[in-house]
Structures are given as C-alpha cells and as structure tokens.
Amino acid sequence: MGYCKSSDRPLRRFWPDMEKMLPRVLVVDDDPSLRHMYHRALGGRGFAVTAAPSGPKALDLLGEGFSVIVTDFGMPEMNGLEFIREVRARGLDTPVLIVSGEFDAGVVNGGLPPGVVAVLSKPFLIEELLCAVRRACDRAAVSETQSDPPV
Numbered sequence: 695m696g697y698c699k700s701s702d703r704p705l706r707r708f709w710p711d712m713e714k715m716l717p718r719v720l721v722v723d724d725d726p727s728l729r730h731m732y733h734r735a736l737g738g739r740g741f742a743v744t745a746a747p748s749g750p751k752a753l754d755l756l757g758e759g760f761s762v763i764v765t766d767f768g769m770p771e772m773n774g775l776e777f778i779r780e781v782r783a784r785g786l787d788t789p790v791l792i793v794s795g796e797f798d799a800g801v802v803n804g805g806l807p808p809g810v811v812a813v814l815s816k817p818f819l820i821e822e823l824l825c826a827v828r829r830a831c832d833r834a835a836v837s838e839t840q841s842d843p844p845v
Contacts, residue, residue, distance in 0.1 A: 718742045718758070719743050722745075723747070723764075723766040724766060735823060736823070744758065749772030760788055762790070763791070764793060765793070766794060768794055775806075775807065778810065788809065789831075789833050790810050790830075792810055794815065811833060
C-alpha cells in the first residue's frame with residue numbers, strides 16, 4: 695500500500711496500545727530507502743511513524759491525525775510546498791518539517807507556508823532530525839493546550 699508503521703517492539707507485548715499514546719509522525723517522501731530510514735530513526739525513538747510515497751497519498755492519510763509532518767521538497771506529482779498548501783487548505787495546522795537536497799534559497803526568501811517549523815538539508819544527521827521533530831511535537835502540544843477551552 696506504500697506506507698509503513700513502526701514495527702513491534704518487545705514492550706508492545708506488555709502494553710499493546712502503547713502506539714496510540716506516542717506522538718504520530720507522517721513522513722512524505724518518494725524515495726523508499728529514505729522512508730525506511732525515517733521509519734527506523736523515528737519509530738525506534740518513541741514516535742509512531744506512517745510514511746507515504748507521495749503528496750496525494752499522504753493527503754488521503756491526514757484524517758488519522760498527526761503530531762507533525764516531515765515532507766520531502768522535491769517529489770513528482772506534488773512537491774513539498776504544494777503538499778503543505780493543500781494541508782493548510784484543509785484547515786490543518788500540523789507543524790511541518792521540510793527536508794530536501796535540492797532546496798532553493800529563493801523559495802525560503804519568497805516565504806514558506808505557515809506552520810513550517812524547520813528546513814533540513816540533505817544530508818543531515820539523525821540527531822538533527824530527532825531534535826526538529828521533538829521541537830515540532832512540543833510546539834503542537836503547546837498549541838493544543840492554548841486552544842483548549844477553560845474548564
């Protein structure tokens with residue numbers, strides 16, 4: 695089907711619903727080896743990962759609810775910026791990280807869509823990715839707390 699979720703870990707034998715409590719990350723990248731890398735890097739460090747091979751396929755998954763989106767910039771069918779604009783057009787304010795080896799500085803100077811919290815250039819260190827995803831999750835948590843009505 696073109697997407698993967700974090701694999702079972704030994705702890706899941708004792709706590710099968712654990713993944714429902716983890717921050718959810720949607721990864722959008724047309725490169726299967728990079729989707730696998732994201733899955734291993736994030737899935738093994740406390741994130742529930744769902745990966746899609748294209749923007750249109752990722753749009754179909756948005757209803758699942760994600761804490762953060764990590765998207766490649768240069769993809770066929772729909773590039774990263776087009777994907778983010780479509781996410782925003784659907785009324786979602788999920789924090790987004792853009793990753794690319796071909797990112798054009800002119801695009802940054804022209805302005806990024808709202809909610810882009812980081813831009814990572816390939817190649818990057820796994821720690822850079824983890825740090826950016828954690829910051830984005832923290833930002834999403836703060837945003838949710840501020841939008842909750844008082845009790």
